[in-house]
Amino acid sequence: MSAPPARPAPPEPPQAPKVTEREARRVAEAAREQDWRKPSFAKELFLGRFRLDLIHPHPLPADEDVRRGEEFLARLRDFCETRIDGALIEREARIPDEVIKGVKELGALGMKISTDYGGLGLTQVYYNKALALIGSASPALGALLSAHQSIGVPQPLKIFGTQEQKDAFLPRLARTDISAFLLTEPDVGSDPARLATSAVPDGEDYVLDGVKLWTTNGVVADLLVVMARVPKSEGHKGGITAFVVEADAPGITVEHRNAFMGLRGLENGVTRFHRVRVPAANRIGPEGAGLKIALTTLNTGRLSLPAMCVGAGKWSLKIAREWSAVREQWGRPVARHEAVGAKISFIAATTFALEAIVDLASQMADEDRNDIRIEAALAKLYGSEMGCLIADELVQIRGGRGFETADSLAARGERAVPAEQLLRDLRINRIFEGSTEIMHLLIAREAVDAHLKVAGDIIDPDKPLSAKAKAGVNAAGFYARWLPKLVTGPGQLPRTYGEFHPAGHPDLSTHLRYVERASRKLARSTFYAMSRWQGRMETKQGFLGRIVDIGAELFAMSAACVRAELLRTTGEHGREAYQLADVFCHQSRIRVEELFTRLWSNTDDLDRRVVDGVLSGTYTWLEEGVVDPSGDGPWIADATPGASTKENVHRPIR
Numbered sequence: 001m002s003a004p005p006a007r008p009a010p011p012e013p014p015q016a017p018k019v020t021e022r023e024a025r026r027v028a029e030a031a032r033e034q035d036w037r038k039p040s041f042a043k044e045l046f047l048g049r050f051r052l053d054l055i056h057p058h059p060l061p062a063d064e065d066v067r068r069g070e071e072f073l074a075r076l077r078d079f080c081e082t083r084i085d086g087a088l089i090e091r092e093a094r095i096p097d098e099v100i101k102g103v104k105e106l107g108a109l110g111m112k113i114s115t116d117y118g119g120l121g122l123t124q125v126y127y128n129k130a131l132a133l134i135g136s137a138s139p140a141l142g143a144l145l146s147a148h149q150s151i152g153v154p155q156p157l158k159i160f161g162t163q164e165q166k167d168a169f170l171p172r173l174a175r176t177d178i179s180a181f182l183l184t185e186p187d188v189g190s191d192p193a194r195l196a197t198s199a200v201p202d203g204e205d206y207v208l209d210g211v212k213l214w215t216t217n218g219v220v221a222d223l224l225v226v227m228a229r230v231p232k233s234e235g236h237k238g239g240i241t242a243f244v245v246e247a248d249a250p251g252i253t254v255e256h257r258n259a260f261m262g263l264r265g266l267e268n269g270v271t272r273f274h275r276v277r278v279p280a281a282n283r284i285g286p287e288g289a290g291l292k293i294a295l296t297t298l299n300t301g302r303l304s305l306p307a308m309c310v311g312a313g314k315w316s317l318k319i320a321r322e323w324s325a326v327r328e329q330w331g332r333p334v335a336r337h338e339a340v341g342a343k344i345s346f347i348a349a350t351t352f353a354l355e356a357i358v359d360l361a362s363q364m365a366d367e368d369r370n371d372i373r374i375e376a377a378l379a380k381l382y383g384s385e386m387g388c389l390i391a392d393e394l395v396q397i398r399g400g401r402g403f404e405t406a407d408s409l410a411a412r413g414e415r416a417v418p419a420e421q422l423l424r425d426l427r428i429n430r431i432f433e434g435s436t437e438i439m440h441l442l443i444a445r446e447a448v449d450a451h452l453k454v455a456g457d458i459i460d461p462d463k464p465l466s467a468k469a470k471a472g473v474n475a476a477g478f479y480a481r482w483l484p485k486l487v488t489g490p491g492q493l494p495r496t497y498g499e500f501h502p503a504g505h506p507d508l509s510t511h512l513r514y515v516e517r518a519s520r521k522l523a524r525s526t527f528y529a530m531s532r533w534q535g536r537m538e539t540k541q542g543f544l545g546r547i548v549d550i551g552a553e554l555f556a557m558s559a560a561c562v563r564a565e566l567l568r569t570t571g572e573h574g575r576e577a578y579q580l581a582d583v584f585c586h587q588s589r590i591r592v593e594e595l596f597t598r599l600w601s602n603t604d605d606l607d608r609r610v611v612d613g614v615l616s617g618t619y620t621w622l623e624e625g626v627v628d629p630s631g632d633g634p635w636i637a638d639a640t641p642g643a644s645t646k647e648n649v650h651r652p653i654r
Contacts, residue, residue, distance in 0.1 A: 010119065013209035013641045014199040027193035027240075031291035032445070033373065041364075041558075042374035046447035046551050048486045048523030050516040052497070054370060055558060058566035059363040061125055071125030072111075072629045076130055079106055080137035087406060090421060093264040099141065100653045108134070110174030112149045113158075117170035124300060124362040131304050132311030139425040140265030142308050144178070147216040150301035151433065151520075152179030153225045153244055156293050159241075160285045169223060169244060177222035178653070180247075182271060186639040190438045192227070192240060192291055195438060196639065197273065199228035201236055204244065206283070208251075208276040211639040219257045219267040220249045222652050226273075227290045239288025243278050247652065251276035253644035262424030298433065300365045305429055306358050306383025306494040310564075312426055313351030313387065316394040317418055318342050324397060324614045325599040334373075334397070343393040344372050349584035350386050352577070353556045356563035357382065374446050375555065381439040382552040384429035437541070447551065448537075451530055454478040459535040479527075486524050491516030500561055502568065505575060506582035508561045511589070515554045518592060522550050525599055542604040550595045553588045560584050616625040 005135065036043065041054040061069070083102050090093050111127045113119025122130065126151070135142025149155065154173045157165055173179055188194050197210025210229055218224070222247040232238030245252070256270040285293050324335035324344060334340045362377045395402035398419050401409060406416035430436050455478075457463045457471035490496040491513040500508040526547055530537055537544075564581035568574030613619055 006080055013200060013207075017475070023193060031192075031295055033292070033296065036371055036449075038371040040370065040371040040374055042378055042551065043371070043446065043449070045519045045554055045558075046374075046522065046526070046547075047482075048520040050489070050491070050512075050519045052485075052512065052558070052562075055360060055364070056562045056565070058360065059369075060566075061123055061363060063148065065123045065126065065366075069122055069129070072107075072120060072122060072126065073129060074413055075106060075135060076108065076133055079103075079262065080134055084134075084137040084141065086138045087416065087418070088420070089140055089265040091407065093259065095138065095141055095144065095265045095267075095570075097653050098337055099138075100144075103141070103145070104176060107175070108145055108155075108180065109148060109176070111145070113154050113170055113174040116452045117166065117174055119174035124303065124365045126360060128303055128307035128310075128358055128362050131307045132314070132414040135308035136311040136315050138265065139308065139312075139422075140263045142311075143263055143266055144217055146308070147303040148173075148179050150304040151181040151225045151294075151297060151474055152217065152221075153181075154179065154295045155301055156225055156242060156284050157244070160289075160293050164281070165244065165284070173223065176654075178217055178220055179223045179225065180215050180217035180221035181294075182215050182218065183227045184214050185211060186213045186637045190435065195229050195240055196641075197226070197228040198641070199230045199241060199278070201230065201233065202277075202565040204259075204280055205277045206230070208243070208245070208273040208278055208282060209641040210273050210639070212270055212273075213639075214258065214270045214345050215254075215271045215635075216266065216268045218247075218271050219254055219269040219649060220651055221267075222610075223247060224271075225284070226278075226373050227294065228273075230287045237287045240290040242284040242289045242290040242293045244282045244284060245276065246280050247274050247650065249278070252650070253646065253648045254650040255644055255648075257649050262421070262427055269649065273579075274641065274643045299373045299376050302380040302433055303358060303362055303365065305433055306354060306379045306387075306522050309383040309387030309390075309426065309429060310351065310355045310358055312422060313347065313354055313390050314512070316390050316422065317344075317347050317351055320347055320394055321399050322469050323417075332411060339399055343397055345583060346587065347390050347393055348389060349580050349587060352563075352580040353560040353584045354383055354386060357556055358583075360562065374443060377434075377443050377446075378548075378552045378555050380433060381436060381443065384426075384432075385436060387426050387429060388423075391419070391426045395419050395423055418550070437545070440545040440548045441541065443548045443551070446549065447547065448477065448526060448530065450478075451527070453583065455530070459530075461535060483527070486520045486527075489516055489520055491520070492588070500565055505578040508564060508578060508581055508585070511557055511582070511585035512561055513587060514585075515557050518550070518554055518596075522547065522554070522598065525596070529599075540604075542602060542607075543599060546595045546599050550592055553592045553595070557585045557588050580585065 039051070039054055041051055044051040044054070059393060059520065084099060107120050108130070110117075110119030111122045111130055112124075113121070115121040131142050131146055134145065145353040153169060157169060172469045183192065185196055188196065197212065199206040199208050206225065206228075210228065212218070212226070224247050226243050227240055227243050228243060230238045230241045231237060251274045253272045253274070254269045255272055258270065260266060260268070321344070324340055325333050327334045329337065335344055357379050361372055361379050364370045364372050364375065398417065401414070401417070402419040405420060408416040410416035455471055455475040457467045458475060496516075497509040499511040500512055529540065529543055533540055559623065564574070564577040567577040
């Protein structure tokens with residue numbers, strides 16, 4: 001019998017693209033959801049319109065969703081208390097296989113997957129409550145489950161997958177298979193226009209070549225969602241495209257398991273693809289839609305991270321309360337000293353607000369009445385920043401014991417409180433799933449979307465004069481209607497939002513009136529900045545960051561007040577909730593006023609001059625007098641496509 005004809009060698013991968021700043025911005029802009037088909041509380045807030053009606057009365061889950069959610073939380077709590085040893089995971093830097101197998105048996109891999117495919121079908125609200133709970137037992141395990149369901153294969157398949165793809169993959173993902181999301185590369189972070197991993201069409205397949213970095217779950221994953229660039233050719237639109245890839249496919253090598261300052265049990269690695277064949281049937285959506293799929297997935301996926309920050313806040317409050325009541329200084333518990341008491345108040349009030357933000361945004365996501373892309377991004381930004389502050393304050397309250405490891409504390413006979421671990425574990429949240437700096441830019445772009453739609457052509461240097469003239473007419477009409485509404489509003493009327501001042505409770509109506517006034521001031525400030533800087537606005541990242549931070553505080557204040565009123569009307573700790581919301585709003589207003597001042601009184605221009613000097617070597621004399629303990633090697637590892645020369649450390653858990 002003659003041998004079958006040899007398959008022709010797959011085409012060589014194309015070279016990594018060279019892109020300009022303008023081209024990179026075009027790629028990012030094309031990936032955005034362009035339209036607003038549903039109302040958005042946060043979008044309106046940035047436009048100076050305080051739409052309290054979009055979030056109040058607070059939306060509530062259906063009774064059946066509550067019943068199923070609470071039943072699962074009860075089983076999960078028992079599992080966390082009896083099967084998870086967080087200290088062991090921290091010491092060994094690995095989640096035991098039997099724990100992951102137990103998580104699978106619980107059905108936790110399928111919390112967000114429909115029951116039609118063998119999942120639990122939990123709502124976003126209860127999924128986030130579950131992550132907060134399991135993340136308090138082991139942040140690394142919480143990160144594994146979050147990466148699997150929030151940004152891994154299930155969510156993009158749920159939104160964009162074909163019926164055949166859902167039938168093939170979702171039952172596996174609900175019970176047995178762990179997934180990972182692969183976008184970042186050694187030289188590509190938040191600038192996907194330079195994505196180098198390629199997917200070259202070859203018959204009924206695509207051939208993947210490239211290297212992916214920081215692949216959370218990648219070391220143990222069974223299924224991957226991979227972003228790769230398809231070259232444009234006859235019959236192929238090309239562009240960045242999403243694929244479902246079997247993690248054990250020939251040509252895939254997990255070359256390294258990364259180690260970090262926190263989340264020591266995280267199964268995060270470096271994955272190389274060398275001539276990996278992927279069936280065209282495994283492509284998610286059309287060619288070129290990969291980034292849009294990723295961003296849409298993150299609209300709700302980003303809520304998992306602040307959910308775990310809520311869990312961290314709750315634990316921090318418990319430890320701060322118990323410790324500061326027994327530790328005495330100068331004849332009384334340290335909690336009774338104002339310097340420490342202020343920190344405890346901050347932890348309590350901020351934890352209340354973070355839970356209010358996550359629950360509100362999650363319930364809005366479940367109801368699907370509102371567009372929550374800004375709300376989810378604000379929750380991620382605010383939760384990660386405030387979570388780190390909470391952990392830092394807890395360490396400070398604990399003093400030297402806060403800096404000491406839990407194992408060391410236990411070895412000398414004291415309670416093993418992992419406060420320093422919390423600080424290390426939470427630090428990555430300011431970088432994960434979009435760094436704080438990138439989140440500022442992303443949210444700012446959405447916040448000024450209405451302005452760019454009517455006046456963007458005026459400041460776009462590539463637009464012809466005819467387009468600028470037409471935009472000028474449209475802008476004149478828009479601003480003639482919009483600007484007068486920013487002068488006065490219900491926040492200036494003393495009895496507005498009176499239902500938030502029930503008898504015997506702190507007055508939250510005054511805070512909501514402040515939010516209304518501040519939102520109009522925020523919109524005026526944004527308009528003035530656009531008028532002043534026009535096309536240079538996108539370079540004013542310091543200003544844009546402060547605009548977004550003000551919006552985040554206003555959103556947090558609104559959520560806290562609405563949650564307090566919900567708890568009051570349902571009889572669940574209403575008076576205490578009002579107290580916490582009142583304290584949080586007073587603290588938040590101080591931060592908002594400082595941010596408003598810093599919009600126009602800052603060191604941004606001076607900072608740029610110093611940066612120029614640092615980069616040109618003007619200040620190298622300041623670096624003298626130390627030794628550099630860094631090792632040798634390039635700043636960025638070589639990611640040239642090709643066969644792997646390293647051992648495959650991939651270890652699926654069965």
